[in-house]
Amino acid sequence: MALSENPESGxxxxxxxxxxxxxxxxxxxxxxxxxxAVMAVPATLVAGTLAVLTAEGALGVQFAISGMPFTxxxxxxxxxxxxxxxxxxxMAPGSPNAGDTGGQVLVVTSAIKNATLTKLCQSVDLGGxxxxxxAGSGAEKVTASDLTTDSTELSGDAAFNNIEIxxxxxxxxxxxxxxxxGVFSQQADTVRIANLRQTNYATTAGVFKLPGLKLRFxxxxx
Amino acid sequence: MSSxxxxxxxxxxxRADRPFWGGVLLALGGAEVLLTMKASVKxxxxxxxxxxxxxxxxxxxxxxxxxxxxxxxxxxxxxxTGVLVALGTWLTSNLGGFFVGLLLGVVGSCLAFGWLPDxxxxxxxxxxxDGGVAATEV
Numbered sequence: 001m002a003l004s005e006n007p008e009s010g011x012x013x014x015x016x017x018x019x020x021x022x023x024x025x026x027x028x029x030x031x032x033x034x035x036x037a038v039m040a041v042p043a044t045l046v047a048g049t050l051a052v053l054t055a056e057g058a059l060g061v062q063f064a065i066s067g068m069p070f071t072x073x074x075x076x077x078x079x080x081x082x083x084x085x086x087x088x089x090x091m092a093p094g095s096p097n098a099g100d101t102g103g104q105v106l107v108v109t110s111a112i113k114n115a116t117l118t119k120l121c122q123s124v125d126l127g128g129x130x131x132x133x134x135a136g137s138g139a140e141k142v143t144a145s146d147l148t149t150d151s152t153e154l155s156g157d158a159a160f161n162n163i164e165i166x167x168x169x170x171x172x173x174x175x176x177x178x179x180x181x182g183v184f185s186q187q188a189d190t191v192r193i194a195n196l197r198q199t200n201y202a203t204t205a206g207v208f209k210l211p212g213l214k215l216r217f218x219x220x221x222x
Numbered sequence: 223m224s225s226x227x228x229x230x231x232x233x234x235x236x237r238a239d240r241p242f243w244g245g246v247l248l249a250l251g252g253a254e255v256l257l258t259m260k261a262s263v264k265x266x267x268x269x270x271x272x273x274x275x276x277x278x279x280x281x282x283x284x285x286x287x288x289x290x291x292x293x294x295x296x297x298x299x300x301x302x303t304g305v306l307v308a309l310g311t312w313l314t315s316n317l318g319g320f321f322v323g324l325l326l327g328v329v330g331s332c333l334a335f336g337w338l339p340d341x342x343x344x345x346x347x348x349x350x351x352d353g354g355v356a357a358t359e360v
Contacts, residue, residue, distance in 0.1 A: 028238030029339040036336025043305050043328045050312045062276055062314050131320060215321065 060207035069152070070124040070200055073222040074117040074142075077193040081113025082160070083177055085169035085185035087150065105201050107150035111175040112191065117142040120210075123221040132218040135210035146206035148177060153199040160188040197222075240294035241301075241337035247330030248304050249287025254326060255280035255311050255319035276314040282307045283327050290334045297334050305331035 053059040087109045120142045122133040136142035165186040169179025174187040259276060286304040290297050308327025311318040318324025 028341065029240065029337055030341040031241070031244075031333050031336045032338055032341075033336065035338065036332045039301070039305060039335040040328075040332040043309065043332065046309050047312070047324065047328065050309065054312070054317075059313070061312065061317060215317065 054210060055213045056211060060209045062205065062208065070122060071222050072149070072196070072198045072200055072203070073121045074119055074136075074196045075194070076118040077112075077115060077156075077191070077196045078117075079112035079115040079147075079191045080189065081175040082188045082191040083109075083111045083172045083175040083179075083185065084187070085109055085172070085179035085183050087179060087183070105150075105152060107152055107201055108154060109177075109179065110149050110151065110154070111177040112147045113145065113175045115144045115147050117144070117196075121222040123218075125221060130218050130221045131215075132222070133210075133213070133215050135213045138212045140211035142211065143209045144205045144207070146176070146204075148202075148204050149198060149200050150202040151198045151200045154197075156193040156196040158194075159192045160190070162189040164188070239339070241290055241297055241334040244297075244301065244330045244332075244334030244337060245287045245290035245294075247287070247326050247333065248290060248301075248308070249284050249330075251308060251319070251323040251326030251328075251330060252280045252283025252285075252287060253323075255283065255315045255323035258316045258319040258323070276316075279307050279311045279314050280319070280323065283311070283323075287330060294337075294339075297337065301331045301334035304334070 050059065054061055085108070087107055088104055118136055118141050120134065120136045124131045163186060167185050167187060168181065169183035169185035170181040172178055172185055172187050174189065179185055256277070259280070283304060286300045286307065290300045290304070293300075305328055308318070308324055308331060311324055311327070315323075318327075
């Protein structure tokens with residue numbers, strides 16, 4: 001029927017197709033459902049197991065987000081080995097989140113060696129809807145090691161133990177992260193922050209354990 | 223006009239030769255995971271090897287997706303590796319790019335795994351259309 005529509009165009013290719021298959025459409029590759037199921041079924045089982053283990057807190061997962069502001073709240077944060085210093089975050093070139101900032105944000109970098117968080121809630125504004133991640137609302141709490149966050153806003157009721165204020169950021173020792181030389185910083189042995197609320201641009205953690213994990217879309221943030 | 227239809231039919235034949243959607247979905251899944259990462263390299267270096275794995279796995283997904291497209295002969299190896307790597311991003315890269323990239327990668331790998339070249343057109347449809355002719359051939 002294609003021949004009747006435009007008789008002179010592409011006659012070579014159609015002739016070759018016709019020679020391949022004198023009857024009906026050309027033989028071509030296809031996905032066989034049963035063959036695909038051989039892989040799909042075990043893959044689904046593994047994905048389900050991973051999700052369940054993570055939700056139970058048996059499996060740690062890694063997070064690394066940046067260039068997009070997101071909010072983190074928790075009713076309580078307990079940490080050992082705490083450092084804090086100022087810094088400058090660069091977004092990826094041409095990032096749509098840059099706005100009028102020129103692609104740079106002034107941030108406070110907080111690093112905590114080992115942290116325990118109660119009722120963690122994390123939300124990313126995707127324009128109109130929010131991606132909401134909650135965890136640790138049950139008996140088991142969220143734990144994170146080598147947690148580093150770059151925040152523009154940080155609020156809460158904090159209590160520090162053995163705090164040293166006014167160190168040079170390059171001489172920090174408590175959490176294993178060193179800042180740029182000549183920058184004001186502080187560090188403490190332990191930290192306890194109640195009603196934590198952060199607006200972050202980047203966060204990394206060596207290992208995050210998220211018992212009671214829930215991932216959903218919501219019209220309101222944290 | 224004639225060159226465009228020629229290009230389109232050539233593309234259609236190229237596509238019929240390989241697990242096209244499988245490769246595309248796997249590569250897209252990897253790209254989506256990478257997009258959600260975007261963490262600055264400086265921060266990642268603090269996290270060390272574990273942080274690097276977070277970049278390595280989605281990059282592998284993109285590469286395997288492209289390899290499925292351009293070297294479909296090895297699609298079994300690529301798709302098995304692809305599904306393992308896609309599942310691994312749940313652990314290393316933001317829950318597999320907040321699950322979207324993981325889903326795309328697993329679906330793409332399964333499509334590539336289930337794909338077979340040189341298949342007869344669907345038997346039932348052919349039988350319905352040209353009735354006894356196909357039946358006598360078989």
